[in-house]
Amino acid sequence: MKKRTVLTGITTTGTPHLGNYVGAIKPAIESSRNSGVQSYYFLADYHALVKNDSPDRMVQSTLEIAATWLALGLDTRNAVFYRQSDIPEILELTWILTCSTAKGLMNRAHAYKAAVQANLDQGEDADHAVMMGLFCYPVLMAADILMFGTHEVPVGRDQVQHLEMARDIAARFNHHYGELFTLPEAVVDDHVAVLPGQDGRKMSKSYNNTIPLWLPEKKLRKAIMKIVTNSLEPGEPKDPDDSALFLIYAAFADSAQREAMRQAYRDGIAWGEAKQQTFELINAELSEARERYMDLIARPADIEAELKAGAEKAREWARPFLDRVRDAVGLRSLG
Structure with a gap:
């Protein structure tokens, strides 16, 4: 029987940040230690092309993100760790899915709607400068997920819509061509769904x-x-539920630590002290992994070898699965 499959990835558009760590990397690596789970982790460089304005930055980001996963303890003997662009089957599946995906579904994607609204607010045509990569982004994401029979995808709450779209795309395909695709589920940790940045908004490179x-x-x-x-001021009660600082602390804390800090807020902890405790908590968790990361980042050839080996493992599943999809839609040999 096929193991329960968990998949996640990060776009190669910048340097990994705390939001990436608590929202995707940490829970995914923890899940990978479960012997009953088959884990897939990938560097989403095709997705990064949507916003790519520097090829050199993409290469550097790929190196940094790969080193990050390895430094944090990903065991590539058990998990499948690969670069998206090393799996050509994903792009073929993307086109097959595109041909059975309703445009109306893509019209409802949050990122596309936001781009359209920004254009309208500026008096531009609704689709001014909107690339097809942005519009079709959810189909590529669906292909990433559906290719490997994924059961669960750890995501931030802002990404749940993409999982719902993947389910819709899979269900429509299954209805027309037979039950080939597993319907994936989003897994959201309420403490870390969307980590705020320094200004209180979602932590984001953008x-x-x-x-x-x-x-x-x-x-x-x-x-x-x-x-x-x-x-x-110090001594004045503070609301932890209205504090970006508390949310960041909570993402690294256990339940007892979170409750103790909640009480400290109610008791009027000084902001400086709350920040110091947040720093100490985060630094304690990352200090050893930081040393491993600095060692790995200096050995890019070793990281490349890990990615290539992971891609071959991924394709051992992707090749025969895509053959089944091709057969289902009528892309078959005549003899």
């Missing part, structure tokens, strides 16, 4: 508000001290 994952200790502390808080 907002330029991220805290890089592998900052040296002094720079990490400085970055955390810059997290925006309100003007309440």
